[in-house]
Amino acid sequence: MSGLALNSVTKEFGTFTAVNNVELTVPHGTFVCMLGPSGCGKTTLLRMIAGLDLPTGGGIRLDGEDITRVPTHKRNLGMVFQSLALFPHLTVGENIAYPLRIRSAPKEDQKKRVDELLSMVHLSGYADRPVSKLSGGQRQRVAIARALAISPKLFLLDEPLSALDAKLREAMQVELRQLQQQLGITTIVVTHDQREAMTMADTVVVMNGGEIRQAASPIEIYRRPADTFVADFIGSTNLLEAEADGTGRVSVLGQPVAGISLGPNVRKATLSIRPEDVHLTAPGNGALSGTVTFVRDLGGTIETFVDVAGHQVVAVSTPRARPDVSVGQPVGVVLLPDVCVVLAK
Amino acid sequence: MRREAPHRLADYGPLFFPAMMLIVFFVVPFATMIAVSFFQRQQGGFYVPAFELANYQRFLSLFFANVLGFSLMLAIAVAVCCVVLAVPFTYLLTRMARKVQVVWLVALLSVLSLSEVIIGFAWSTLFSRTAGITNLLVMAGLMSEAKALLPSFGAVLTGMVYQAFPYTVLVLYPALVRLDPTLTEAARTLGASPVKAFFTVVVPALRNTITATLIMVFIFALGSYLLPQILGRPQHWTLSVLITDQAIYQSNMPFAAAMAVFLVLVTLGLVALTVIAGRKGEAA
Numbered sequence: 046m047s048g049l050a051l052n053s054v055t056k057e058f059g060t061f062t063a064v065n066n067v068e069l070t071v072p073h074g075t076f077v078c079m080l081g082p083s084g085c086g087k088t089t090l091l092r093m094i095a096g097l098d099l100p101t102g103g104g105i106r107l108d109g110e111d112i113t114r115v116p117t118h119k120r121n122l123g124m125v126f127q128s129l130a131l132f133p134h135l136t137v138g139e140n141i142a143y144p145l146r147i148r149s150a151p152k153e154d155q156k157k158r159v160d161e162l163l164s165m166v167h168l169s170g171y172a173d174r175p176v177s178k179l180s181g182g183q184r185q186r187v188a189i190a191r192a193l194a195i196s197p198k199l200f201l202l203d204e205p206l207s208a209l210d211a212k213l214r215e216a217m218q219v220e221l222r223q224l225q226q227q228l229g230i231t232t233i234v235v236t237h238d239q240r241e242a243m244t245m246a247d248t249v250v251v252m253n254g255g256e257i258r259q260a261a262s263p264i265e266i267y268r269r270p271a272d273t274f275v276a277d278f279i280g281s282t283n284l285l286e287a288e289a290d291g292t293g294r295v296s297v298l299g300q301p302v303a304g305i306s307l308g309p310n311v312r313k314a315t316l317s318i319r320p321e322d323v324h325l326t327a328p329g330n331g332a333l334s335g336t337v338t339f340v341r342d343l344g345g346t347i348e349t350f351v352d353v354a355g356h357q358v359v360a361v362s363t364p365r366a367r368p369d370v371s372v373g374q375p376v377g378v379v380l381l382p383d384v385c386v387v388l389a390k
Numbered sequence: 391m392r393r394e395a396p397h398r399l400a401d402y403g404p405l406f407f408p409a410m411m412l413i414v415f416f417v418v419p420f421a422t423m424i425a426v427s428f429f430q431r432q433q434g435g436f437y438v439p440a441f442e443l444a445n446y447q448r449f450l451s452l453f454f455a456n457v458l459g460f461s462l463m464l465a466i467a468v469a470v471c472c473v474v475l476a477v478p479f480t481y482l483l484t485r486m487a488r489k490v491q492v493v494w495l496v497a498l499l500s501v502l503s504l505s506e507v508i509i510g511f512a513w514s515t516l517f518s519r520t521a522g523i524t525n526l527l528v529m530a531g532l533m534s535e536a537k538a539l540l541p542s543f544g545a546v547l548t549g550m551v552y553q554a555f556p557y558t559v560l561v562l563y564p565a566l567v568r569l570d571p572t573l574t575e576a577a578r579t580l581g582a583s584p585v586k587a588f589f590t591v592v593v594p595a596l597r598n599t600i601t602a603t604l605i606m607v608f609i610f611a612l613g614s615y616l617l618p619q620i621l622g623r624p625q626h627w628t629l630s631v632l633i634t635d636q637a638i639y640q641s642n643m644p645f646a647a648a649m650a651v652f653l654v655l656v657t658l659g660l661v662a663l664t665v666i667a668g669r670k671g672e673a674a
Contacts, residue, residue, distance in 0.1 A: 097575050117578040118586075130576035134594045144580040147590070191580065201579075 047073040047108050048231060049094065049199060055102035056089050056255075063089045065255040066103070071248070073108075074229045076222065078242035081252035082278070087235045088203055090252070094233065095124050095201055107198060120199070123192030127204040129184050131176045137163075137187050138172030144194045162190040165224070182213050189221070193228070200225070200232040206241065218244045239279055243267070251275050267319075273388050276317040283323065283358050285316045285380075287387070297380060298354045300333050304382040315388045322384035323360035325349060325368040325376045332377030333358075337370045351378055427647035437644050445648035454632075454649075458656065461612060461628040468550045468611035469604045475551070476558040477600065481592060483559070484566045495563070498556040506553065510620035513549045514540055517621070545621040550614055554607050561606055565599040566592075601668050605661050612657060629653055 049071040056064040064086040071077050079087040092098040094105060096117035104113045112120055123144075132140050138159050139146075145155045163169050166186035176184060185205065192200060205221075206214045222245040225232045236242055242249045243263045250260040251274075259271035270276035273284055287297045289307045296302060297316060307314045328334045335353035347367055349360045358378055362368055370376055396402055430440035483494055504512075516522050517539035527533040539545055573595065577587035593600070615630035629649060637646035 095579055097578070116583070117575075118581050118583050120579075121581070122579060124576070124579040126572045126576055128570060128572050130570060130572040132573065132576075132591055132595065134597065143577070143582075143590075147577075147581045147586060195581065 048075070049233075050106040051090075051094075051103070052106070053103040054090065054093060054100045054105060056086070056093060056098060057101045062255050064093070064100070067255075067257055069250065069257060069260060071231060071233065073231055075247045076225050076232045076245055077234070077248045077250060078246035079233065079235045079250045079252060080239060080242045080278075081237065083237060085252040086255035087250075087252050091201055091203055091233060091235045094199070095122060096120050121195060121197055122199040122201060123195065123197035124201040125185075125188045125192050125203065125205045127207060129188040129208075131184055131187060131191075133176060135176070136172065137168070137174050137176055137179070140176060140187055141172075141191045141194055143191060148195070158194060162194060165193075166190045181209055182217065185209065185217060189224070193230075196228075196230075198231065200230045202232070202234045204235055204237070206236075207238075214238075214241070215244075221245060249279075251278060253278070268386075270317060270386060270388070273315050273317070276386065276388060280319065281359070282317045282319055284388075285318065285356065285358070287314050287316045288312060289314075297333060298356055300354070301331075302333065302380055303331050305380065305385055305387075306382075307387055311387075311389075313390050315390055316380070317386040317388055318380055318384060320348065320359045320361035322381065323358060324379040324381070325351070325360050325362075325370060326379055328375045328377045330377060332379045335376055335378055337372050337374050337376055340370065340372060351376060353378060423647045424651055426643055427651050429644045429647075431642055431644050436641075445644045446652070448645060449648055449652060454629075457627065457629050457632060458653075460626070461630065461653075462656070462660070464546065464550070464618075464626075464628060465608045465611040467547060468554055469607040471547065471551045472554045472558040472607045473600060473604050476555060476562055476603075477593065477596070478588070480559050480562040480566050481588065484563070484569075485571075495560075498559055501552075501556045506614070506616045507620075509549060509553050510617050513545065513552065513617075514620055517545050517548075540621050541623045541626070543622065543626055546618050546626050549617040549621045550611055553614070553617065554610055557610060558603055558607055561603050562596075562599065565596055569595065598668065601664060605664055608660075609657060612653065 049069075051067050051069040054064060054067045055062065067090060079090065081087050089098060093100050096112070096115060100113060104111055106112065107120070132143065135143065138156075141159045141162055142155045145158060150158075159172060160169070163172060166189055168183060168186055168190070171179075171183070171187075176187060179187065185208075188205070192202075202221075206217050209217060218241055221234075225245075234241075234245065246263055248260055249263050249266045251258045251266065253274050259266055259275045261269070261271075266275060266279055270279060270282075276282045277284060285297050287295055287302075287305070287307060289295050289312055293306065294301060295305045295307060297305070305316070326332055333353050335351040335358065337349060338352045338357070339350040341348040341350070345364070347362050347364065349362070349368055349370060351358045351360065360368070360378070368376075425439075426437065427445055428441050428443070429437040430442055430444075431437050483491055486494075519536050519538035522536065522539060524533055524536040524539065528536050569592065573591050574584070574587045577591045578584065582590055612628070613630055615628065615634045618626050618628050618631055630653075633646045633649045633653070636642045636649065
């Protein structure tokens, strides 16, 4: 099979399991974002793919070949580090030419390739500058160009944009995605920024506690989270306790709700509903009844906080669909069945 | 913290103490030495103020040129050996666990507490025929009979490298600890084997530190006068040995001072050359 395959990859540091039995296949040419809170094992997993750490269990295959024990320098990959790790004693051009020089490529080929890469990352004419004279965004581009110099089979990035300011970061996300699509290179990015993951990835891999919680397209992760962790970690959501009685009638936060099914033989579950899917109406008519506790008007969006039986439910709406509510007013919270995701407890 | 240029005399106050120390313990003795180098020697063993160049003239002979040449060559050899050994050693040391590093550093520091005399006699025992390391080789069946490894150039070099090695490590250590470990990892992901990464990234990135260390060990080794006498033959004696000999045993202070001044000038010249060469390399 063409692409990267992780088979029950495990990494233990003493008694601590950093990565636990990870199974993942990355088809050739896809862009994968590994997303999770710090300490979830995503960087360790990336380092094992790069060969900088060895797994204590399981195997890694690239294009059908077992690379679990292949030393890093024989894997022909490109990696961008969080610190960028540009070589301070070399110029921009020499940095980019480093992987070619190590492979003893002819001088004229090196120069040609460096010019190609510099124009690809919009830094033509910067070859002779010392890296210390570059701005953060420019260093980023140099690090990317250097990693791509040998047209690697695998392009790995460890929190590549975390040092940039917000505006530049968003621009680089788009640029990185376009570059990846243009080159058709299998790419794995580790990030803790979900916007970054949603912007760039074909597949988002959500990790927590050394395990993969869900691996799917960004929209599916958002719309169909696999569990409460994913639902809560990606975007913001309302997690509501739901119960079913013997006849299948469902109540949420102790109030009966029509049209929602928890599935066969499930008595207790958690409902996830995105704030933009929560509708506020007049009390009654089968809606959950609650009281408005706070309204946050951000101009572009309006967040309404509603207290339902001691639980806080947040509804987000646009100014055009502004709910006609004020603090202290009783409201009805409508849970539409097709936007509620039922998650196992 | 605000940084302002000092305005009043009192603003220079904090500099007073270090300046005094420097004047009393460095400028005055050094100036005295330069002055004495022009004085005239009395046969009785002392000297009278004068201004003559005889001391320097006497120095301009093939014999002293040879000694000076050998001294410089020995100091360079010691500096190169120390740096070649210490850079990989310190690099590996900084990658070890904290506890291991502490043990090594304490061991190296304890070598510094040994006096030159002890180091000299310890090595002269180790290199001797009767009790030396060749006896171990004989026991291991690698040699047919024990032999003395001293006096010889190798023995002098070994003793001096042993003495200078801890200094070298201690000077290199901070720079290597600060070196970003992802630099070597990046080199490996870009296709360099660990050894290649060491030579193409670690060594060049530390070029200035390595140059500074070479100069430091070179100067340190230039001043050594005991080890060449204990471990070497007379032809392995350095200029420092001759200076000691003139100053203490021949009681010829003016000549000793002249040699010392000359040694300082040659040393400064070499250091300046190294620095200029380093700058050129950086600009290229």
